[in-house]
Amino acid sequence: xxxxxxxxxxxxxxxxxxxxxxxxxxxxxxxxxxxxxxxxxxxxxxxxxxxxxxxxxxxxxxxxxxxxxxxxxxxxxxxxxxxxxxxxxxxxxxxxxxxxxxxxxxxxxxxxxxxxxxxxxxxxxxxxxxxxxxxxxxxxxxxxxxxxxxxxxxxxxxxxxxxxxxxxxxxxxxxxxxxxxxxxxxxxxxxxxxxxxxxxxxxxxxxxxxxxxxxxxxxxxxxxxxxxxxxxxxxxxxxxxxxxxxxxxxxxxxxxxxxxxxxxxxxxxxxxxxxxxxxxxxxxxxxxxxxxxxxxxxxxxxxxxxxxxxxxxxxxxxxxxxxxxxxxx
Numbered sequence: 549x550x551x552x553x554x555x556x557x558x559x560x561x562x563x564x565x566x567x568x569x570x571x572x573x574x575x576x577x578x579x580x581x582x583x584x585x586x587x588x589x590x591x592x593x594x595x596x597x598x599x600x601x602x603x604x605x606x607x608x609x610x611x612x613x614x615x616x617x618x619x620x621x622x623x624x625x626x627x628x629x630x631x632x633x634x635x636x637x638x639x640x641x642x643x644x645x646x647x648x649x650x651x652x653x654x655x656x657x658x659x660x661x662x663x664x665x666x667x668x669x670x671x672x673x674x675x676x677x678x679x680x681x682x683x684x685x686x687x688x689x690x691x692x693x694x695x696x697x698x699x700x701x702x703x704x705x706x707x708x709x710x711x712x713x714x715x716x717x718x719x720x721x722x723x724x725x726x727x728x729x730x731x732x733x734x735x736x737x738x739x740x741x742x743x744x745x746x747x748x749x750x751x752x753x754x755x756x757x758x759x760x761x762x763x764x765x766x767x768x769x770x771x772x773x774x775x776x777x778x779x780x781x782x783x784x785x786x787x788x789x790x791x792x793x794x795x796x797x798x799x800x801x802x803x804x805x806x807x808x809x810x811x812x813x814x815x816x817x818x819x820x821x822x823x824x825x826x827x828x829x830x831x832x833x834x835x836x837x838x839x840x841x842x843x844x845x846x847x848x849x850x851x852x853x854x855x856x857x858x859x860x861x862x863x864x865x866x867x868x869x870x871x872x873x874x875x876x877x
Contacts, residue, residue, distance in 0.1 A: 565602035618687035638667035639832035644692035652793035690833035707859035711791040713815035714807035740786035792855030
């Protein structure tokens with residue numbers, strides 16, 4: 549088995565057919581089929597299922613695909629480092645962020661890195677926390693911000709910050725009197741709520757507080773898209789419960805919104821910074837991790853990221869327990 553075969557295999561899986569992969573790789577299809585046959589012989593297991601609709605990986609093929617992606621990314625980074633003529637960092641780093649986190653830290657981080665490390669190619673993957681957790685566990689992300697302390701085993705993890713959850717309505721909403729700055733949980737329960745679906749961790753976190761207070765939670769609309777959810781709230785269809793960062797989902801117009809505290813319930817979520825273990829973390833990824841922490845601290849201390857409190861610096865650890873319930877965005 550060699551890296552060339554792994555590149556071929558990854559391209560076939562991502563293309564979904566040998567014909568498409570051969571065009572992408574500029575290799576004749578019979579030669580590509582021969583390389584895959586050799587790879588399967590060396591592995592001793594079938595890796596691809598061929599059908600009239602194309603090809604798809606077997607269970608063994610899926611496992612090899614994720615490991616191959618990681619190995620190829622590490623190889624590319626090693627080659628990039630070897631080709632450097634100066635001490636400047638150069639390479640590709642994949643960062644996973646939830647939608648509300650992207651709203652708050654995405655552009656500041658990109659500007660910061662473009663200024664400090666112009667040769668670092670940052671690939672930001674936006675997704676709900678469950679999807680990001682899976683990508684982190686299978687090695688598709690170098691760095692990620694997740695909402696559970698034990699979301700991905702064998703990765704280093706450290707607490708980054710704690711977000712308060714707020715009731716968010718438009719600035720001119722008739723749902724809440726203009727003079728109110730906070731609401732009780734009972735008052736929140738009486739509002740028409742627009743929330744993520746029950747399968748999402750944030751919804752489960754909210755439901756837990758309502759259950760503790762013996763209050764019903766009845767969402768008038770359930771939406772798993774942050775921009776669409778905030779559009780509906782902005783149109784006056786209801787209120788939502790989100791971290792303060794959500795007010796930036798439709799642009800940097802905080803004056804458009806009111807964020808009210810919940811006076812008799814402590815709704816928070818902790819953001820955890822995950823990275824590959826030190827022996828697998830590239831210099832570029834380590835730099836992105838460090839600069840992300842700097843940008844987050846700057847945003848929090850300047851007041852630009854409201855409704856958060858920074859966690860004290862701690863030694864990063866590798867969680868080993870089973871995954872816990874994570875808060876989805």
